[in-house]
Amino acid sequence: MAWSKSGSRCTWIISIIFFSNVLETWSCIGIPDNHCACVYNDLLIDLNVGDIPVPLVASSNSSDSKDLYTYYVNPCKLLLEPTSLDVNCDKSSLCQKDVPYDDKSSQWYPIGSYTIEYTGVPNRDLQFHYGSQLFEGVYRGSVINIVCDEDQPVETLTFDGEHKLNEEVTEFSFTLRGDACCPIKHGGPNTALSAGSILLILFFVLLVVYFCGGMLFNKIGRGYTGVEIIPNYEFWSDLPKLVMDGWKFTITCGCRSTEESDPAYDNI
Template sequence: MNEFYLFTVLLITLPDLVTLKVCEYRDSCSCVFDDGSGMIDLASLARTDGMPLFQDQSSTADLFLYSYNPCKSFDEGTCTSVSACQYDPYLYVYYEIGSQNHVTFNVDGSNVVAIYASDDGARSTHVTLVCDTNPNSPPSVTVTGEGAQTNYYMQVTAPQLCAVPAPAGWGGGGLSGGSVLLIIFFVLVIVYIVLGAVFSKYKKQESGKGLIPNYNFWMDLPALIRDGWAFVIMLVCRQKYGYVSTK
């Protein structure tokens, strides 16, 4: 049963591992995909006149107002040289929630998330960057607002956030993280089969099918997977539809 559990976990997690993608930091305004698919560059989206791209945007989760500008810092109230600012319209208080000096990039599914930490490290703003395939669409923002532990969330959608070719010398120069994990997986499978066969032949004096490591387990695996999925489907049906098996 332990072997079945480990194998099932591997089957579930392997697709995520294979598609693992990294957007390597280039500067506070851009990152380059490690698989050679291009880069995300915020430069053409940023305002350069000292004003935020989005100013005093309302949130779906709280009563604060939020301002944000990529690449170039702006000032608003007591927020000085920031990339993101939170404003309390009732107490008239401003909070710096992100700086251009502390930017990192993560990949979340098909989108890049730019994370701006405040200069004091107490707060951070997570901006999900969504590509709009319509080149004529204006940039838009949806602010979720404050989450747990002084993290703030918003989503920016714009044509300027679609991947563009990376400059020479950036990206595509090596294997992606997913490719490395896939190679490691198949190497471990081969080592498992070879060492298992050698052990079975010389230590257990097996031959033929007996050389296959854990032969009985692999023969039973299809039935175990079938039973496992049947059990999961039964639980889902019970929770969603109130179905109870009569068997």
């Protein structure tokens, strides 16, 4: 069957939205009341629990003194805790400091706000994304790759690189490695059955009762045999076709295919 162009376009849009939502569920989900922590299935990553020395310090590797920088990171709090490093960094969790050369004094650059978003899953590709901050006409943000290492009790921070996305946006990447980055079994209140899970259980229990009770009633009370003992057999036999029609209508946004379009009127 050939679909109209608008129907095909709607199909692509709905498919993209659907798979985007599915992929989103494959990422670590932040915990509202616990900043710097996220949960994936029954695995919890909580950097607040680990005894991470702050601020973490990393350096860039460059033979040119003009490209030498030191990076200060407090992954779960603002850099002004416990003490302020520089006024430019008081509203940041990550900050960059250049090394003075010639007659130039050191300059501090905020490169990541307190806001965190999470992508990926623990033990594989988990990343903490820190919001971009505008400073001297450039938005600077950072990404920290979270790597579990149970044999490393003291967390280390490594500078991975600086990526200029465009003239106004720069992203810095780091790797945080240590045992505090390892997931633990999540045994908190979030492991309880959700309202959706309870509704699904009730639905399937009632569905079994409906079919078993209806079949017994039709068999014993009405004396039906064969497929007629199934309650509302006509409805259930038509259900696959109804579902197919509904799905077809949805993915085409109600647009009719070229084969289903109304024929032209006959000339009189």
